[in-house]
Amino acid sequence: MSAPETLADRVLSGDLALHELEAHADADTAVEARRRLIAQETDTDLSALGAYAFDAGDAQSNIENMVGAVQIPVGVAGPLTVDGSSASGTAYLPLATTEGALVASVNRGCSAIQAAGGANARVFQSKMTRAPVFRVENVHEAGTVASWVRENEAKLAAAAAETTDHGELLDVTPYVVGDSVFLRFGYDTKDAMGMNMATIATEAACELLEEETPADLVALSGNLCSDKKPAAINAVEGRGRTVGADVVLTREQVEDRFGTTPEAIEEANTRKNLVGSAKAGSLGFNAHAANVVAAVFLATGQDAAQVVEGGNAITTVDVRGDELYASVTIASLDVGTVGGGTKLPTQNEALDILGVRGGGDPPGTNADAFAERIAVGALAGELSLLGALAADNLASAHEQLGR
Known part of the structure; x- marks a missing residue:
């Protein structure tokens, strides 16, 4: 050598x-x-x-032309108690970031959630997508292809299944634009984020489609997936995990943790996250959900570019009598606990902190639990920032922490 x-x-x-x-x-x-x-x-x-x-x-499977590694500080927020479909009990949230005050802010939100006895969380859907685009002669052929797909979904699923022991094709939805036919394939990828799995399986299904119909494949990804780009289709139909979290805080808890009132936080959320986001034409109606998603992604070996999708979240806040109800729903959270960067040593340790490393039993439950803990972490971040805005202490908090 x-x-x-x-x-x-x-x-x-x-x-x-x-x-x-x-x-x-x-x-x-x-x-x-x-x-x-x-x-x-x-x-x-x-x-x-x-x-x-x-x-x-x-x-070696994660990078080419390697020259070293970048170190990012990792902090923890919590403890954080979650009552989810797969996540249960208390854990800490590892956050890798260079943004001062972020961990402190999320930690304050965690404290409020803990005071309320924890937060609820549920994964509503798990479906990784890949959407190839095909060329046809005209709209008549496009209609023929779309009809064939609807009638032969089982054949496409069988072709896709030949490529993987873990993924499962859930559905295929045709979209026609003139002489272009897009097919949005949706897969259950269990504990893997599953983008590579979905791509390989879709390629096999496309080969069958070309044999059986007049369609010609132009690109295996036609951007209707839509991967690593802001997209309304992901906000509406979801991608990866669609997950929500909510909590109810008493007036005393709001005043004690945030120095403000439920009414002030509700108004801040309505005018900032809902009205302001609508005026801006935003796809995300939230304060900074992507902050938490990005920090967890970096700590745990997720595909960092998919934070674009993970920030696709809606935060709601309502005053219910003398209590404050708050929720975060993330439409397209692409996460996995196996494969990709999750197998690297420090990323393994961060997943261990959350108790979700490796494959779940049954398969898919670890990634579901992971998504639920991220959603509750995002909720903690939303509550803390909204509380700081409502109390008008956002700038002073950054000054105090020397940022």
Whole structure:
């Protein structure tokens, strides 16, 4: 095996390409060689990037041309008690962030929820989607294809099932635009986030469709999925986990934790999250749900780009007599407890904090529990920020924490 400096010299001379280093050395040596090369070429000190604690070989399925790892501070909020369809009991919420005051804010919301005895949570739907687009001659052919799909969904499901032991095709919905036919496939992917599973299964189903109909596949993803982009279809029909959480706080609890009243929080939510979001044309009607989703995603090895979908949430607040009812419903939360970045060591530990690492028994229950805990964490964040706005202490809180 070659030394890191030798490998770096070979890349500089043109004898090797950056992506070929792992074929000539173990993973950690290849990473060190690549880091040496980049440090030399850019005249930078990359020692901090090189100070990572895991075996680079464990990350080979997660990244290419690796030079090191970025460290993000991780804090915990909680404890947080959840009464869910799969999540039950008390856990802490790991949050990876560089935004000062975020963990403190979520922690304050957790304190209020704990004072109320915990929050309710439910996963309403679990369905990962992939939507290929096909070319047809005209709308007559489009109608033929759409009809065939509706009549032969079982055949498509059988074709998809040949590619996976875990995923299950739930439904296929046709959408026609002139000579384009989109098919939105929806899968139960159990404890995996399932994007790759859905893509591979859909490819097999598309091959059958092309054999049986006049449709020609143009792209395996036609953006009606819709993955990693703000999309009304995800807000309406859901994607990944559709999950909700709610809690009821007494007037005393609101005043004690947030220094304001139920009425003031309700008005802040209505004018900011509902009216303000509507005026802005927002797809998310919430204060900052994406803050919590992003921090949990980074800590637990989720696909960070899917925070775009995870921020697709609606927060409601109502005064009920002398109590405050608050809820968060996240329409498209793409999460998994197996596969992808979840298998890396620090991400494993963060999932362990939540008690959801690995596959559930029965399959899917760990990812459901994970989604429910995220929803309650988002609810804690919403309550805390709305409370700070209603009490007019948002800016002073950031000043006090030195942000």
